[in-house]
Amino acid sequence: MTSRLAFSCPTRLLAASKATTTVAAATMLAAVVPQDAAAQSSNAARYLQGEAIAEACGGGTGSLDPKGLIERDLDGDGEVDLVISHEWIECTSGGQFGRSLNCGMQVCTVLIYLRRGQLLQLTDEFLGGGVEVGPGQIPEITGFAHGGGTWSIRWNGREFK
Numbered sequence: 001m002t003s004r005l006a007f008s009c010p011t012r013l014l015a016a017s018k019a020t021t022t023v024a025a026a027t028m029l030a031a032v033v034p035q036d037a038a039a040q041s042s043n044a045a046r047y048l049q050g051e052a053i054a055e056a057c058g059g060g061t062g063s064l065d066p067k068g069l070i071e072r073d074l075d076g077d078g079e080v081d082l083v084i085s086h087e088w089i090e091c092t093s094g095g096q097f098g099r100s101l102n103c104g105m106q107v108c109t110v111l112i113y114l115r116r117g118q119l120l121q122l123t124d125e126f127l128g129g130g131v132e133v134g135p136g137q138i139p140e141i142t143g144f145a146h147g148g149g150t151w152s153i154r155w156n157g158r159e160f161k
Helices: 043-056
Strands: 005-007 062-064 069-072 081-085 089-091 108-116 119-133 141-144 150-153
Touching (some): 043 069, 043 081
Antiparallel strands (some): 081 108
């Protein structure tokens, strides 16, 4: 059985466009990260996890299965980046039928953040499911789309294509 990290709804600390959200995690963590959070996750990843759960559960509480929080170098720069897949968020209060508000009948929001210095910057956001990150220095990220078709993206030096 896998463990889940649970968060209560943190106060919205950033009000910025999703396309340009950048997180300075060191200054925001005290209010949102529980003391028993998984040690392997970076502070920025734990903060963004809490924000994703709060949004997914409409201000309620919930948890994110570790399968939905992938920390790996995605762009080959040697820094650990982040993928959050809403399909693995379970809402204990809020949400819809225990699922993320960012999920439809088949797929959910997927967020990709690239590390730039001490910050994780939202680089891509789309709908998908079954998200997996392959091996390699610049790994392929795969999953399924509406209707069960598959998709595949990889960092090309400027963006995920």
